[in-house]
Amino acid sequence: MKFTDGEKVLVVSFGELWLRGRNRGDYINLLRNNLNKQLEGEKYKFEPMYDRFLLRLQKGSDEERIKAKLSKLFGISNVTVSHVTKPTLASITRTARKMLRQVKGEERSVRINSHRTYKEFDFDSRDIIGKVLKVAKAAGFTPTTHGFTTDMHINVTKDAAFLTCEKVRGQGGLPVRSSGKGVVLLSGGIDSPVAAWYAMKRGIEPIYVHIHGYRDAEDALQSKVPALIKILSGYGSGSKTYYIPAYVLQSYSMKAGKYELILLKAFMLRIAEKIAEKEGAGAIITGESLGQVASQTMQNLSASQDGIKLPILRPLVGFDKDEIIRVARSIGTYDESIRPYKDVCSINAKNPATATQVKKMKELAKSVGLTGIVNRSLRLAKVVDGGAAARR
Ligand code: ATP
Ligand code: MG
Numbered sequence: 001m002k003f004t005d006g007e008k009v010l011v012v013s014f015g016e017l018w019l020r021g022r023n024r025g026d027y028i029n030l031l032r033n034n035l036n037k038q039l040e041g042e043k044y045k046f047e048p049m050y051d052r053f054l055l056r057l058q059k060g061s062d063e064e065r066i067k068a069k070l071s072k073l074f075g076i077s078n079v080t081v082s083h084v085t086k087p088t089l090a091s092i093t094r095t096a097r098k099m100l101r102q103v104k105g106e107e108r109s110v111r112i113n114s115h116r117t118y119k120e121f122d123f124d125s126r127d128i129i130g131k132v133l134k135v136a137k138a139a140g141f142t143p144t145t146h147g148f149t150t151d152m153h154i155n156v157t158k159d160a161a162f163l164t165c166e167k168v169r170g171q172g173g174l175p176v177r178s179s180g181k182g183v184v185l186l187s188g189g190i191d192s193p194v195a196a197w198y199a200m201k202r203g204i205e206p207i208y209v210h211i212h213g214y215r216d217a218e219d220a221l222q223s224k225v226p227a228l229i230k231i232l233s234g235y236g237s238g239s240k241t242y243y244i245p246a247y248v249l250q251s252y253s254m255k256a257g258k259y260e261l262i263l264l265k266a267f268m269l270r271i272a273e274k275i276a277e278k279e280g281a282g283a284i285i286t287g288e289s290l291g292q293v294a295s296q297t298m299q300n301l302s303a304s305q306d307g308i309k310l311p312i313l314r315p316l317v318g319f320d321k322d323e324i325i326r327v328a329r330s331i332g333t334y335d336e337s338i339r340p341y342k343d344v345c346s347i348n349a350k351n352p353a354t355a356t357q358v359k360k361m362k363e364l365a366k367s368v369g370l371t372g373i374v375n376r377s378l379r380l381a382k383v384v385d386g387g388a389a390a391r392r
Helices: 016-038 063-072 089-101 125-138 191-201 217-221 224-235 247-279 298-304 321-331 358-368 370-379
Strands: 008-013 044-048 052-057 076-085 109-116 150-156 161-172 181-185 205-212 241-245 382-384
Touching: 008 063, 008 161, 016 044, 016 063, 016 076, 052 063, 063 076, 063 161, 063 224, 076 089, 089 125, 089 150, 089 161, 109 125, 125 150, 181 191, 181 247, 191 205, 191 224, 191 321, 205 217, 205 224, 205 247, 217 224, 217 241, 217 382, 224 241, 224 321, 241 247, 241 370, 247 298, 247 358, 247 370, 298 358, 358 370
Parallel strands: 109 150, 181 205, 205 241
Antiparallel strands: 008 052, 008 076, 044 052, 076 161, 150 161, 241 382
């Protein structure tokens, strides 16, 4: 591979992919696709290596924006910024001096590490470290091996030397889709976007289902829901969304009194399962926790999922509300989630039943004709994919 002196390269490392043995190649391809999709419109040249990716920056590349995007993408453990130079002692020292001079801060200490993958040159790592330490001291750095403010790594290959002292932490996790697809019941509240994020973190590609309280799906498309999906899709691929109206159910469930809410939950899960079947998804994901609201009891969870065969994943089951809020803020969904919205659950949440028996649930489902309601509602679905969901 030919490099130009002074070129900058982002080195992307994968982390957990190592654990995957036989499927390694598939995982790397997935990550590569997700990465290229996420960086659409950015300027860079992609070079795959055995255990990492090189993104060579070009004239006009927006380095900061590319780093910010990479730091969110699931499956990446870290990104280092490398300055490329000729593999000679003089070039390495000159580049190191330039880089160290750009480091800001009063108290400055440095550790220099050197590694050679090509050893036929007439200098070794000790020579490199000796020279670079000299320029570091001249630039006001104290050399140390503990508690340094700057950690410089120098890697010498046959074609070029790579110098780096900037490491951007990645999000970790697995590349989205490496665990298959899952249907996410997304409300627009605080919890379900966080649940979606945790599912994506473990490699699930989300297919979103949102049950809305409008006659016309266009009104739901103007809501915060597409905005939340857009934020989540910054972490990996997947933004296909089914918007399903609640009015067919509501015209029957009104008389269900305190059971109206659990009927709505059962309706949502059945809708999700049907969509999962159509989309080839292997699980349903919800933002439910235990005891967070009066209706989230073990009995109600059991009753509402009666008849559902797919696994229902509830990533937030062990979270306190303030922990969920903290994550929501850090992943960027919180501000959208707290915007006012005509939420279908809040319409009838007064004194809901808290200990619904499965037997009672079966009676309710039968008396309102839940299966038929689900099928009719599915026919009213508005499906939005990719770019369209991001428009607003
Ligand atoms: P959230 O903060 O996610 O809205 P919540 O604390 O309001 O959750 P519930 O109203 O009991 O709790 O909803 C529990 C879960 O049911 C949600 O996390 C979501 O997965 C699903 N859900 C609720 N409302 C909807 C909806 N309108 N469309 C799709 N899924 C929903
Ligand atoms: Mg809610």
